[in-house]
Amino acid sequence: MIVQLQGRLIEKNPTDLVIDCGGIGYGVKISLNTFSNLGDDEAVRVYTKLIVREDAHLLYGFASKEEREMFEHLISVSGIGPNTAMIMLSSMLPDDIAQAIQNEDVRTIQSIKGIGAKTAQRVIVDLKDKMLKMTFSSENIFTQNNTNRFDALTALISLGFDKKSAEKAIEKVSSGEDSVEFLIKEALKIL
Numbered sequence: 001m002i003v004q005l006q007g008r009l010i011e012k013n014p015t016d017l018v019i020d021c022g023g024i025g026y027g028v029k030i031s032l033n034t035f036s037n038l039g040d041d042e043a044v045r046v047y048t049k050l051i052v053r054e055d056a057h058l059l060y061g062f063a064s065k066e067e068r069e070m071f072e073h074l075i076s077v078s079g080i081g082p083n084t085a086m087i088m089l090s091s092m093l094p095d096d097i098a099q100a101i102q103n104e105d106v107r108t109i110q111s112i113k114g115i116g117a118k119t120a121q122r123v124i125v126d127l128k129d130k131m132l133k134m135t136f137s138s139e140n141i142f143t144q145n146n147t148n149r150f151d152a153l154t155a156l157i158s159l160g161f162d163k164k165s166a167e168k169a170i171e172k173v174s175s176g177e178d179s180v181e182f183l184i185k186e187a188l189k190i191l
Contacts, residue, residue: 002026002059006045012038015086017061019044028061029082032090037063051075051082060086070094077126079119088112098131149174152183161191 005028007021014035018025028046030038038044046061047068060082062068067089074085074097088097091112100108101124109120149170156166166187173186 002048002050004045004047005059005061006043008042009038009044012040017044017046019046019061026059028059029086030061031067031086033067033093034061034063034089058082062089064094067094070097073127073130074123077119077123079122084114087114101127101131104128148178148180148183151180152187155180155184156187156191165191 169187
């Protein structure tokens, strides 16, 4: 399974992009949120979900792991396929979708193109418990251009620290383009 692509951005469109990884160009379907978060840098990293169908192998790409996780939850709901999930993620941020599900806000979910009342209710029923366990942050301090912060956060989480605490600690010690090692050492002093 392909879970991440890191390489050179060859082509970028609002619904898809092409990434060159070691001489192979991967076509990746993306949401509008991912499109706006990637920027125009040539070096990119996207988190992916491979969907295998009888007639195609499709890669869906996301700027964050949280967006990919939301995509996986959405496609687990009966009646929502990958294309509908991408429309939902293009219309709303993952944390907004999670909040609408937690608040049982049928009207907000139904406002997304292609989602009717029954599907919106099914999304809420199927995903409400899962959304309570997930943590989304509308203030994502980790952008594509700042991989050092992201790598430091990943290291702290793998050491067993809570994601929110680790994010706050890194935010406190970060002064711009710090090295991963510096960010981890200083964040550990706070944690």
